[in-house]
Amino acid sequence: MTHKxxxxxxxxxxxxxxxxxxxxxxxxxxxxxSARPGHFANVRVSYHAAPLLRRPFGVAxxxxxRGTFSMxxxxxxxxxxxLAAAKKGDVLDIVGPLGNGFDxxxxxxxxxxxxxxxxxxxxxxxxxxxxxxxMGGRSADELFWRHLFAEKAEKIFLTTDxxxxxxxxxxxxxxPRLLAEGGYDRVFVCGPVPMMKAAAAACxxxxxxxxxxxxxxxxxxxxxxxxxxxxxKGKRAKVCQDGPVFWAEEVEEW
Amino acid sequence: xxxxxxxxxxxxxxxxxKMQTPVTTGSGTFGFGLEFTDFLDLExxxxxxxxxxxxxxxxxxxxxxxxxxxxxMLNAIGLENPGSDYFLNVTLPKLRKYDVPVIVNIxxxxxxxxxxxxxxxxxxGVAAVEINISCPNVKEGGIIFGTCPEAxxxxxxxxKKNTSKPVITKLSPNVTDITVMAKAAxxxxxxxxxxxxxxxxxxxxxxxxxPVLGNVTGGLSGPAVRxxxxxxxxxxxxxTKLPIIGMGGIMCAEDALEFFLAGASAVAVGTANxxxxxxxxxIAHGLLNYLDRHQMQNIEEAVGLALPHGKHSMPLYxx
Ligand SMILES: Cc1cc2nc3c(=O)[nH]c(=O)nc-3n(C[C@H](O)[C@H](O)[C@H](O)COP(=O)(O)OP(=O)(O)OC[C@H]3O[C@@H](n4cnc5c(N)ncnc54)[C@H](O)[C@@H]3O)c2cc1C
Ligand SMILES: Cc1cc2nc3c(=O)[nH]c(=O)nc-3n(C[C@H](O)[C@H](O)[C@H](O)COP(=O)(O)O)c2cc1C
Numbered sequence: 392m393t394h395k396x397x398x399x400x401x402x403x404x405x406x407x408x409x410x411x412x413x414x415x416x417x418x419x420x421x422x423x424x425s426a427r428p429g430h431f432a433n434v435r436v437s438y439h440a441a442p443l444l445r446r447p448f449g450v451a452x453x454x455x456x457r458g459t460f461s462m463x464x465x466x467x468x469x470x471x472x473x474l475a476a477a478k479k480g481d482v483l484d485i486v487g488p489l490g491n492g493f494d495x496x497x498x499x500x501x502x503x504x505x506x507x508x509x510x511x512x513x514x515x516x517x518x519x520x521x522x523x524x525x526m527g528g529r530s531a532d533e534l535f536w537r538h539l540f541a542e543k544a545e546k547i548f549l550t551t552d553x554x555x556x557x558x559x560x561x562x563x564x565x566x567p568r569l570l571a572e573g574g575y576d577r578v579f580v581c582g583p584v585p586m587m588k589a590a591a592a593a594c595x596x597x598x599x600x601x602x603x604x605x606x607x608x609x610x611x612x613x614x615x616x617x618x619x620x621x622x623x624k625g626k627r628a629k630v631c632q633d634g635p636v637f638w639a640e641e642v643e644e645w
Numbered sequence: 646x647x648x649x650x651x652x653x654x655x656x657x658x659x660x661x662x663k664m665q666t667p668v669t670t671g672s673g674t675f676g677f678g679l680e681f682t683d684f685l686d687l688e689x690x691x692x693x694x695x696x697x698x699x700x701x702x703x704x705x706x707x708x709x710x711x712x713x714x715x716x717x718m719l720n721a722i723g724l725e726n727p728g729s730d731y732f733l734n735v736t737l738p739k740l741r742k743y744d745v746p747v748i749v750n751i752x753x754x755x756x757x758x759x760x761x762x763x764x765x766x767x768x769x770g771v772a773a774v775e776i777n778i779s780c781p782n783v784k785e786g787g788i789i790f791g792t793c794p795e796a797x798x799x800x801x802x803x804x805k806k807n808t809s810k811p812v813i814t815k816l817s818p819n820v821t822d823i824t825v826m827a828k829a830a831x832x833x834x835x836x837x838x839x840x841x842x843x844x845x846x847x848x849x850x851x852x853x854x855x856p857v858l859g860n861v862t863g864g865l866s867g868p869a870v871r872x873x874x875x876x877x878x879x880x881x882x883x884x885t886k887l888p889i890i891g892m893g894g895i896m897c898a899e900d901a902l903e904f905f906l907a908g909a910s911a912v913a914v915g916t917a918n919x920x921x922x923x924x925x926x927x928i929a930h931g932l933l934n935y936l937d938r939h940q941m942q943n944i945e946e947a948v949g950l951a952l953p954h955g956k957h958s959m960p961l962y963x964x
Contacts, residue, residue: 441715442713443718443868444718444920609711610919612919617722617725618711618720627727
């Protein structure tokens with residue numbers, strides 16, 4: 392298991408990816424050295440009594456040489472609003488790396504994601520090198536991700552609900568055919584629950600091993616509070632500690 | 646012999662539980678201790694109080710089980726735990742590698758079940774049991790043991806009968822007069838008291854127009870509850886001779902000191918473990934600093950100083 396640390400991380404910069412999505416790069420040598428794809432980090436957003444709890448974000452990329460890693464987050468509430476105010480040179484208190492990671496033992500992987508679920512998948516694609524990626528969104532402007540994946544992925548397949556970019560429909564409009572014809576031996580999925588459920592079902596049907604990365608409300612991220620406990624393969628598990636990555640066929644509660 | 650931690654200045658003896666620092670962990674907020682060994686030295690925590698343990702495994706509540714609230718959080722975990730056999734066979738052997746007292750928080754659905762858990766845990770390596778009485782009595786139509794002095798007393802007596810360990814009774818704040826519960830616990834034979842458990846609360850999602858927690862209500866913890874907790878410790882300390890472990894919203898040494906001055910002999914950190922996973926070890930340094938500033942030799946000197954009969958109490962005057 393990876394050694395977890397509390398690290399004082401220096402903000403290297405923030406980049407606006409869309410009106411509400413930011414990429415935050417921090418210098419945190421210990422976390423950067425051991426973070427694997429699928430890991431997440433728990434960021435303290437204030438030193439006051441409110442907001443109190445840390446906020447969890449997937450590791451979206453690592454630069455081991457510079458000792459930095461990045462997170463991509465949506466500004467959705469108080470905590471992420473405060474995070475967005477962090478400036479270059481500010482210091483953030485981060486606990487990580489947390490969770491297990493994706494199982495990378497495969498030859499021809501397909502990455503499937505949507506929304507902020509694409510954040511941990513970006514680091515996965517950085518490590519896998521030249522994996523194919525299928526991403527879905529409501530419309531073209533939600534798929535700014537394609538530019539981030541462009542230099543890392545082999546082929547990128549796009550779907551939009553409104554047909555403004557790529558194939559019209561959800562990722563399910565393309566997934567069954569890709570599974571049938573692509574020769575994939577592994578699928579990695581992260582996104583909204585309906586997408587993960589449907590993609591997992593398609594993979595199971597096609598007989599391609601699939602891993603999903605779940606998101607459940609968690610207070611500690613360390614396996615202590617049991618807020619995120621769920622049943623996996625008939626046994627109790629914690630999303631923060633035993634996951635967030637699980638084999639699709641073992642998930643009983645989404 | 647190894648030198649005592651901090652020259653013994655923080656050492657306390659709570660009903661026979663020998664703690665090197667007066668800081669333990671709130672049950673359910675520190676897992677089984679092992680989850681935190683990357684962040685702190687368990688042997689520098691006064692005692693490890695583990696998650697509420699029942700006779701059989703329990704899955705807890707459905708739906709969302711926690712949510713942040715102003716300066717705190719609500720949880721409705723529903724006392725999920727792997728059960729007493731798992732604790733004894735898997736967890737305790739790992740914990741025993743550390744030289745630190747282990748306090749096991751226990752619960753049951755009837756006095757007999759509490760007694761059975763206590764009997765099972767009457768083994769080497771367990772320093773004490775802490776009774777969580779904030780649990781519904783299934784036999785008696787679900788009334789909470791912790792809100793009824795007779796029901797609480799029945800549980801405590803049954804536990805005392807079944808264990809040779811010190812017994813701590815953890816009081817619920819969700820009562821009209823906590824001193825009634827404290828006195829009932831003392832009379833029933835409890836060796837120490839801990840307080841507070843969480844305060845009941847509810848949060849509504851105004852967009853979905855329904856409660857956020859699957860269980861509707863949850864237990865409020867964190868800094869938001871601290872003044873309530875300090876008040877309750879202050880009240881209980883005046884009606885009992887039993888040592889008190891105070892908790893509720895402690896985030897730092899200064900917060901902990903309020904509890905000592907209100908009459909607690911030890912404290913527990915709960916929700917703070919989620920924010921600062923090394924806090925249970927860190928608070929000791931702040932306490933030492935306070936002892937130095939106030940020329941005290943031992944933390945015991947601070948206990949109860951703010952009570953009406955304490956050193957700095959204000960004389961009451963008539964208007
Ligand atoms: C393991 C894990 C990895 C995550 N990775 C990312 C990531 O890479 N990028 C990203 O943008 N977000 C990620 N999230 C979600 C992120 O943690 C929340 O969006 C964030 O905590 C919201 O904080 P806030 O204070 O801004 O919002 P709050 O004010 O706390 O909440 C705003 C709204 O967001 C909802 N919300 C808050 N926390 C969660 C949660 N944990 N799950 C679902 N809904 C939530 C609340 O119910 C509320 O409606 C991840 C969550 C988990 C559990
Ligand atoms: C997630 C969570 C789980 C808890 N589980 C238990 C439990 O199993 N048994 C118990 O007696 N108290 C339990 N508590 C209550 C705490 O031990 C403590 O009494 C309370 O949280 C107040 O302290 P705090 O404000 O420092 O957290 C739990 C609290 C939280 C937040």
